[in-house]
Amino acid sequence: MDESQLITRRETLKRLLQISGGIVLSSVTGWPRGGPGTVWAKTGGKRFIVEGLGQKEGYDIKALVRKVFDGAGGMTRFVSRGDVVVIKPNLSWARRPEMAATTNPEVLEGVIDLCHEAGAKVIRIADHTIHDARRCFALSGAGLVAKKTDADLIFPRSSLMKEMKIRGHRLDVWPVYLPLVEADKIINLPIAKDHVLSTLTLGMKGWIGGVGGRRNVLHQDIHQTVVDLAQFFKPTVTLIDAIKVMTKNGPSGGSLGDVAVKNTLILSDDPVAADALASKLFGHKPEDIGFIRLAQKQGLGTYDLNQLEHKKVLL
Amino acid sequence: MKAKHLVWIRRISQTSFLLLFFFLLVETRLPQDIYLEYSLASSSELDLRLNYPTTFFFQLNPLVCLSTLLSGHTLMKGFWWALSLLFVTLFLGRIFCGFICPMGTIHHGVSWIKPSLKGERMVRANQRTASQRVKYLLLVAVLVGALIGLNLAGLMDPISLLFRSLAVAVFPGLGVGIKELFGWMASSDIKLLNLMSYGAEVVVSPVFGYEYQAYQTGWFIGLVFLVILFLNRIRPRLWCRVLCPLGALLGICSRISILRLEKDQERCTGCTLCTKGCQGAASPMPGQEWESAECLLCFNCFSSCPEGALNFRFRLSPKLNRRPDMGRRAVLGGLLAGISIPLLGRLDGQVHRTSDPRLIRPPGSLEEDDFLRLCQRCGLCMKACPTNVINPTLTEAGMAGFWTPHLIMIQGYCEYNCTLCGSVCPTGAIRELTVKEKIERPIKIGSAYVDRGRCLPWSGNGPCIVCQEHCPTSPKAIYLRKEVAFGPEGKSQPVLLPYVDLKLCVGCGICEYKCPVKGRPAIRVIAAGESRSLGNQILLEG
Numbered sequence: 001m002d003e004s005q006l007i008t009r010r011e012t013l014k015r016l017l018q019i020s021g022g023i024v025l026s027s028v029t030g031w032p033r034g035g036p037g038t039v040w041a042k043t044g045g046k047r048f049i050v051e052g053l054g055q056k057e058g059y060d061i062k063a064l065v066r067k068v069f070d071g072a073g074g075m076t077r078f079v080s081r082g083d084v085v086v087i088k089p090n091l092s093w094a095r096r097p098e099m100a101a102t103t104n105p106e107v108l109e110g111v112i113d114l115c116h117e118a119g120a121k122v123i124r125i126a127d128h129t130i131h132d133a134r135r136c137f138a139l140s141g142a143g144l145v146a147k148k149t150d151a152d153l154i155f156p157r158s159s160l161m162k163e164m165k166i167r168g169h170r171l172d173v174w175p176v177y178l179p180l181v182e183a184d185k186i187i188n189l190p191i192a193k194d195h196v197l198s199t200l201t202l203g204m205k206g207w208i209g210g211v212g213g214r215r216n217v218l219h220q221d222i223h224q225t226v227v228d229l230a231q232f233f234k235p236t237v238t239l240i241d242a243i244k245v246m247t248k249n250g251p252s253g254g255s256l257g258d259v260a261v262k263n264t265l266i267l268s269d270d271p272v273a274a275d276a277l278a279s280k281l282f283g284h285k286p287e288d289i290g291f292i293r294l295a296q297k298q299g300l301g302t303y304d305l306n307q308l309e310h311k312k313v314l315l
Numbered sequence: 316m317k318a319k320h321l322v323w324i325r326r327i328s329q330t331s332f333l334l335l336f337f338f339l340l341v342e343t344r345l346p347q348d349i350y351l352e353y354s355l356a357s358s359s360e361l362d363l364r365l366n367y368p369t370t371f372f373f374q375l376n377p378l379v380c381l382s383t384l385l386s387g388h389t390l391m392k393g394f395w396w397a398l399s400l401l402f403v404t405l406f407l408g409r410i411f412c413g414f415i416c417p418m419g420t421i422h423h424g425v426s427w428i429k430p431s432l433k434g435e436r437m438v439r440a441n442q443r444t445a446s447q448r449v450k451y452l453l454l455v456a457v458l459v460g461a462l463i464g465l466n467l468a469g470l471m472d473p474i475s476l477l478f479r480s481l482a483v484a485v486f487p488g489l490g491v492g493i494k495e496l497f498g499w500m501a502s503s504d505i506k507l508l509n510l511m512s513y514g515a516e517v518v519v520s521p522v523f524g525y526e527y528q529a530y531q532t533g534w535f536i537g538l539v540f541l542v543i544l545f546l547n548r549i550r551p552r553l554w555c556r557v558l559c560p561l562g563a564l565l566g567i568c569s570r571i572s573i574l575r576l577e578k579d580q581e582r583c584t585g586c587t588l589c590t591k592g593c594q595g596a597a598s599p600m601p602g603q604e605w606e607s608a609e610c611l612l613c614f615n616c617f618s619s620c621p622e623g624a625l626n627f628r629f630r631l632s633p634k635l636n637r638r639p640d641m642g643r644r645a646v647l648g649g650l651l652a653g654i655s656i657p658l659l660g661r662l663d664g665q666v667h668r669t670s671d672p673r674l675i676r677p678p679g680s681l682e683e684d685d686f687l688r689l690c691q692r693c694g695l696c697m698k699a700c701p702t703n704v705i706n707p708t709l710t711e712a713g714m715a716g717f718w719t720p721h722l723i724m725i726q727g728y729c730e731y732n733c734t735l736c737g738s739v740c741p742t743g744a745i746r747e748l749t750v751k752e753k754i755e756r757p758i759k760i761g762s763a764y765v766d767r768g769r770c771l772p773w774s775g776n777g778p779c780i781v782c783q784e785h786c787p788t789s790p791k792a793i794y795l796r797k798e799v800a801f802g803p804e805g806k807s808q809p810v811l812l813p814y815v816d817l818k819l820c821v822g823c824g825i826c827e828y829k830c831p832v833k834g835r836p837a838i839r840v841i842a843a844g845e846s847r848s849l850g851n852q853i854l855l856e857g
Contacts, residue, residue, distance in 0.1 A: 255789035
């Protein structure tokens with residue numbers, strides 16, 4: 001490995017101290033602990049959905065991210081000066097970016113840049129990974145993005161899990177990954193992937209990466225638990241990375257043959273609509289997917305895209 | 316140079332090497348700041364490696380090197396370190412024991428901080444005894460055993476023993492204690508305690524591990540280590556004098572050493588201060604013949620003699636130092652043990668018949684016979700493994716494979732594109748693989764099978780698919796079929812039933828680890844099908 005790719009121990013330690021200190025401070029200053037339910041972006045009635053499509057050969061992914069956010073009125077619509085922003089990518093697996101098992105690092109970098117420009121005070125990247133977090137962060141590229149952009153990459157550990165009231169139909173009290181609730185704004189940044197039980201894993205299902213505990217029993221009622229978590233973690237905005245998607249063998253993939261190029265980003269403040277539009281990329285009808293149907297029924301949003309302000313941007 | 320200075324140089328050297336040993340031990344794990352360049356264009360799997368030469372002390376170790384050469388017929392990576400040490404020993408004697416060996420330093424420290432004996436009793440304890448021949452017995456046993464095909468060096472070798480004890484017992488033990496304390500602090504209602512626990516955790520985790528480390532036989536390894544430390548109460552550095560086979564090897568090499576203790580009978584007043592401080596029981600007093608093979612070169616005698624009757628000098632002389640007092644019986648006993656242990660060790664049939672199904676070796680491990688020729692049981696792979704799946708065996712590998720590494724899939728699992736264990740193995744018992752090789756050949760460490768009685772969908776207790784979801788191969792080795800299962804009260808329900816495709820399964824064990832049926836999961840991995848063994852195959856390869 002090239003030495004230049006490493007950052008020094010001192011730097012890491014400093015950063016880690018910042019993270020931990022930051023989290024503690026946030027709890028001291030009394031940021032919402034009972035779920036970020038109060039931080040919905042004020043959209044003034046009608047919700048929106050923006051679909052970004054990169055058509056040119058070799059287009060700049062970060063530029064597409066910017067364009068998509070501009071289509072929704074710019075990042076300043078969601079992130080205010082001095083905000084603590086937490087970004088929740090999907091970094092579950094220790095896979096290289098080209099395997100499309102984890103959120104595209106360039107999309108992640110693009111979002112962080114926009115948050116910086118919008119004046120965010122602290123930007124955290126947090127995901128409770130499935131594989132060993134050190135390896136996930138290193139291989140998926142998220143570690144390097146954090147280093148480049150000076151964002152705080154938070155390593156999941158048991159002391160950051162706290163039992164909270166989910167108040168869902170299936171989940172009552174469950175250990176929640178604290179950095180995801182102790183923030184002013186949450187940006188959900190999943191990658192669109194195939195999944196055998198829930199058909200697809202998109203934005204709402206990504207919240208399984210926001211909790212700890214015995215996550216492997218959630219599969220016994222996957223659609224309801226996903227919706228329970230989605231109503232607990234209400235993201236300010238969801239950006240689905242469908243630049244490359246995993247069409248089979250999900251959610252872990254592991255072969256380039258499982259990957260299809262879609263060059264698409266979907267941004268919405270309606271988590272159900274974002275998932276619904278993404279599911280169409282895979283040729284599914286949104287209403288055929290259990291958790292999307294259930295989420296609409298429970299009033300988290302709608303998969304009827306006509307009810308939203310629908311925009312399309314091209315690059 | 317004054318004797319006092321020599322002693323201080325020794326102390327500084329001992330401390331530095333001990334700290335270096337601790338540092339390399341702590342660094343034998345993936346750090347958090349390990350970042351790889353990402354590029355969407357490249358599709359190569361990159362190998363994550365450690366930043367420091369964690370095997371340094373093993374390469375410096377002539378016993379590890381020699382036993383590997385005798386049993387595995389290979390020269391270790393970095394063997395020239397050991398060669399240089401032997402070369403230095405030829406001229407300076409057991410300088411390694413007095414100045415470098417971290418195990419020796421720990422014993423030295425323990426004996427020094429609280430001497431067990433005082434005055435005349437200490438002088439008597441530091442007289443040479445016949446028990447000091449035991450180490451030669453052990454050395455002969457280890458080397459003969461290695462020649463016959465079982466490498467037991469690591470059980471007694473001080474570097475392997477110390478690394479194993481610290482990595483598998485002492486550090487994890489302390490870590491559990493500290494983490495429990497932090498857990499308690501984090502859950503308390505006092506904000507200050509919360510704050511302190513988060514802050515302290517950041518400092519402590521890189522040293523003691525990011526999670527609770529667990530090693531199922533760690534308690535036993537820790538107990539042995541405590542007993543060895545306790546031996547210092549009987550006599551100072553008893554381990555080094557009586558038991559250490561590496562010390563014996565270096566002692567034999569020190570016969571022609573030109574750094575000699577010269578005694579001036581005239582000046583000696585018989586105060587016995589030299590013997591009182593002697594760490595190796597090497598008969599430093601004038602009137603006795605100095606034993607270069609026992610001398611640890613601590614220079615205590617030199618520094619404590621008030622009359623200047625003792626002096627260490629470089630002197631070329633045709634006369635050799637006193638012959639190491641090995642004793643015929645010790646050598647014969649060593650021969651007997653060295654021949655019988657490897658043969659007895661194979662009586663369990665692990666090598667020639669069928670191995671224990673739980674004996675899942677790390678990926679890249681050599682075939683069992685060759686593995687036992689090389690493995691030092693040092694615990695480097697166990698310490699380095701990011702998921703903590705590699706544990707020391709107790710009975711799984713038979714008597715011959717005691718404390719060798721194996722994978723316990725309820726503790727962790729083998730990450731599909733991780734090849735760290737092979738990269739830290741000092742002797743190559745676990746071959747260093749590239750991720751590409753591990754995935755593409757593929758390297759199988761075992762095979763998974765479904766226990767249908769426990770499996771949730773198979774037993775009609777509900778949907779699950781967790782094993783299939785986590786299966787890392789592409790296409791997945793665990794596939795699902797939609798069928799109807801009959802649950803409680805005969806209610807039929809459509810479920811996805813997991814099946815294992817043995818052709819694709821690599822035995823990584825993530826299915827077993829993530830299975831919601833804890834303790835004895837509904838899908839388990841056995842060693843059968845491991846690619847290192849031709850005899851342990853299930854399928855007729857197509």
